[in-house]
Amino acid sequence: MAPVEHRATQWQDWYRAVETAGDLLYRFDLSKGIVEWLGNPESCLGVPKQAIPVTLSAFLERIPREDRVRRQTVLDDHLLGYGPFDCEYRFQDVNGEYHWLHDRGALEREEGTGRGILCGVMRRVTDRKQQEARLERLASHDELTALPNRLALGEALQGFFTRAGAEVQMDGGFLVLGLDALARINTVYGYQAGDAALIEVARRIRECLREDDLFGRVGGDRFGVVLRECTESEVRCLAEALRDCVREMPISLPEGTLHLSVSIGGAFFADREGHALDLVAKAESALFDAKQAGRDCISYYAITEEHRQQVRACMEIGNEVKNALTEGRLCLAYQPVVDATSHSVRFHECLARLQDGKGD
Numbered sequence: 001m002a003p004v005e006h007r008a009t010q011w012q013d014w015y016r017a018v019e020t021a022g023d024l025l026y027r028f029d030l031s032k033g034i035v036e037w038l039g040n041p042e043s044c045l046g047v048p049k050q051a052i053p054v055t056l057s058a059f060l061e062r063i064p065r066e067d068r069v070r071r072q073t074v075l076d077d078h079l080l081g082y083g084p085f086d087c088e089y090r091f092q093d094v095n096g097e098y099h100w101l102h103d104r105g106a107l108e109r110e111e112g113t114g115r116g117i118l119c120g121v122m123r124r125v126t127d128r129k130q131q132e133a134r135l136e137r138l139a140s141h142d143e144l145t146a147l148p149n150r151l152a153l154g155e156a157l158q159g160f161f162t163r164a165g166a167e168v169q170m171d172g173g174f175l176v177l178g179l180d181a182l183a184r185i186n187t188v189y190g191y192q193a194g195d196a197a198l199i200e201v202a203r204r205i206r207e208c209l210r211e212d213d214l215f216g217r218v219g220g221d222r223f224g225v226v227l228r229e230c231t232e233s234e235v236r237c238l239a240e241a242l243r244d245c246v247r248e249m250p251i252s253l254p255e256g257t258l259h260l261s262v263s264i265g266g267a268f269f270a271d272r273e274g275h276a277l278d279l280v281a282k283a284e285s286a287l288f289d290a291k292q293a294g295r296d297c298i299s300y301y302a303i304t305e306e307h308r309q310q311v312r313a314c315m316e317i318g319n320e321v322k323n324a325l326t327e328g329r330l331c332l333a334y335q336p337v338v339d340a341t342s343h344s345v346r347f348h349e350c351l352a353r354l355q356d357g358k359g360d
Contacts (some may be wrong), residue, residue, distance in 0.1 A: 022040075022043070022044070022123060022124065023039055023044075023121050023122065023123050024037060024038070024039040024040065024041055024044040024045070024121065024122040024123070025037070025038035025039055025119075025120070025121050025122075026038070026105070026118075026119070026120055026121070026122060027117060027118075027119050028056055028105075028117065028118040028119075028120075029115060029116075029117055030056075030115070030116040030117070030118055031115045031116060032115075033055050033056040033057060034054065034055060034056070035053060035054060035055065035056055035059055037052065043124075044101070044122055044123070044124050045062075045091060045093065045101075046091070046093025046094060046095075046097070046099060046124075047062075047093055047094045048094055051094055062091050062092040062093075063089055063090065063091055063092070064089075064090055064092075064098070067089035067090050068089070070087065070089065071087050071089050071103070074086070074087040075087075075118075078105075078106075078107060079107055079116070084104070084106070085103070085104065085105045085106065085107075085118070085120065086103075086104045087102075087103050087104075088100055088101065088102050088103070088125065088129070089101060089103065099124060099126040100124070100125045100126045100128075100129040101122050101123070101124060101125065102122065102123045102124075102125045103120060103121075103122050104120050104121055104122075105118050105119055105120020105121070106118070106119060106120065139151075140152040142216070142217040144195055144198060144199065144217075145198065145199060145202045145217050147202060147215060147216045147217045147223075148214070148215075148216035148217075149216060149217060149218070150216070150217075150218040150219065150224070150280075152216060153214060153216035153218060153224050153226065153280075154275075154276050154277045154280055155276075156214055156226070157174065157214070157226050157276035157279070157280070158275060158276035158277075160226070160228065160276075161272065161276055169270065170228075170229075170269045170270075171229055171230055171231050171232075171269065172226070172227050172228045172229060172230050172235070172268070172269040173227050173230060173232070173235035173266050173267060173268045173269060174224065174225070174226055174227070174266065174267050174269075174279050174280060174283045175224070175225040175227065175235070175238075175239055175242070175264055175265070175266045175283060176218060176222055176223070176224055176225075176264070176265045176266075176280070176283040176284050176286075176287045177201075177205065177222065177223045177224075177225070177242060177243075177246075177262045177263070177264050177287075178221050178222045178223075178262060178263045178264075178265075178287050178290075178291065179197060179198060179201055179221045179222075179260065179261075179262055180260075180261045180262060180263055180291070180295040180296060181295070182194055182197070182198070182220070182221040183221075185197055185258065189253065189255045189256075189258070190255070193253050193255055193258065196251070196253055197251065197258060197260060198217075198221070200251050200260070201223070201246055201260060201262065202217070202223065204245045204246055205223060205225070205242055205245070205246070207245070208238070208241055208242050208245050209225065209238075212228065213225060213226060213227055213228070214226035214228075218280065218284075222284070222287070224280065224283075225242070232268055232270075235266060235268065236266075236298075236300075239264050239266055239298050240298065242262070242264065243261075243262055243264055243296070243297075243298060246260050246261060246262045247259070247260060247261045247262075247296065261295060261296040262296070263287060263290040263291045263295045263296060263297060263298075263299075264287065264290060264297075264298040264299070265283045265284060265285065265286030265287025265288070265289065265290050265298075265299050265300070265301070266283055266286055266298065266299070266300045266301065267279050267280075267282040267283040267286060267300065267301040268300070268301075271301060282301040283301060285301055286299045286300050286301040286302075287299070320354070321354065324354050324355070329354065329355040329356075330352055330353070330354055330355075331352070331353045331354075331355060332350055332351070332352060332353075333350075333351045333352075333353055334348040334349070334350055334351075335348060335349045335350075335351055336348050337349060
C-alpha cells in the first residue's frame with residue numbers, strides 16, 4: 001500500500017487536473033439521494049459555495065422540467081442496460097440564467113451494500129451550444145436581417161404546394177424585390193450604409209404585409225414574398241404598395257439622406273411547374289426585366305413567342321450535342337497558331353466539330 005503522503009499527493013494532482021480541465025466529477029448515491037463533488041462546482045454550476053447542491057433533489061430543482069424529463073429518460077435506459085448515460089441539459093445558476101451541462105456517467109454497485117452509485121463527469125458547454133444554435137439558425141436565416149433565407153423560403157413554398165396538391169389551382173404569387181443601386185450605395189457611403197438600407201427596406205416591407213405572408217431575404221439585394229390566397233389583381237396591388245412604401249420617404253444616415261427604391265419581379269402560382277424554386281427563378285427573371293426597364297418598376301413573368309423559340313432552339317441544340325456524344329459524332333480538330341514574326345507554331349487551338357447524321 002502506498003504511503004499516506006503519496007496518496008495525498010496523488011489526490012491533489014487529480015484535483016488540480018480536473019479543475020484545470022474545467023470538469024466536475026460527481027458521485028450520486030441514488031438510494032440516499034446524496035451527491036459529492038470533486039473539482040470546482042462553483043465555476044461549473046455557476047452557484048456560490050453555500051448554494052452548491054448536496055442532495056440529488058436540490059440539484060434537479062435547478063434543471064428545467066423538460067430537460068429533467070429527458071435526463072431521467074436517458075438515465076432510466078442506462079440503469080436498464082440499454083446504453084450509456086450521456087446527456088446534455090440546462091442548469092440554472094444563482095442569477096436565474098441557464099447554461100448547458102454535458103453529463104456523462106456510469107452506474108456502479110457499492111461493495112457490501114449493493115447500493116447504486118452514479119459516478120460521472122460534467123462539463124460546461126454553453127459556448128458550444130450557443131455556437132451550434134447560431135450555425136443552425138444561419139442555415140435557414142439571413143444573419144443581417146434575421147429573416148428566412150432563400151432555402152427556407154423555397155422549402156416553405158414547396159411545402160405549401162405539396163400540401164395543396166399538384167393539380168389544385170391556387171391563387172397567389174411570389175414577388176422578388178431588389179433594392180436598386182445597392183452596389184452604388186456601398187461604394188459611395190460604405191457597406192454599413194448599405195446594410196442600414198437593407199434593414200430599413202426589410203422593415204418597411206414587413207409593415208405592409210399580412211400576418212400570414214411569408215417574407216425572407218433571397219440574395220444580397222433581394223427579398224422574397226410569398227402571397228397566399230391572393231387573386232392576381234390583389235398581388236399586383238400589393239406589389240405597387242410595396243414599391244411605394246420603400247420610396248415614400250428617404251432614410252437618414254450619418255453620411256447623409258438616402259432615397260431608396262426597389263424593382264419588383266413577380267410570378268403567379270398559376271405559372272408554377274415542378275419545384276417551388278422554379279417559381280422563384282421565374283420571379284427573379286421578371287425582376288431582371290424590371291431592372292432593365294429602368295428600375296423602380298414592376299414586371300411579371302411572361303414567356304413570349306420569341307422567347308419560346310429561343311428556348312426551343314437551345315433545347316434542340318442541347319439534345320443534338322448529347323446524341324452526338326453518344327453516337328461518337330463529336331470530333332476534335334487542332335488548329336495551329338503561328339507567331340507573326342518567326343512563323344513558328346506557338347500553340348494549337350482545339351476545335352470541336354459536330355458531324356450530322358450523314359457524316360458532314
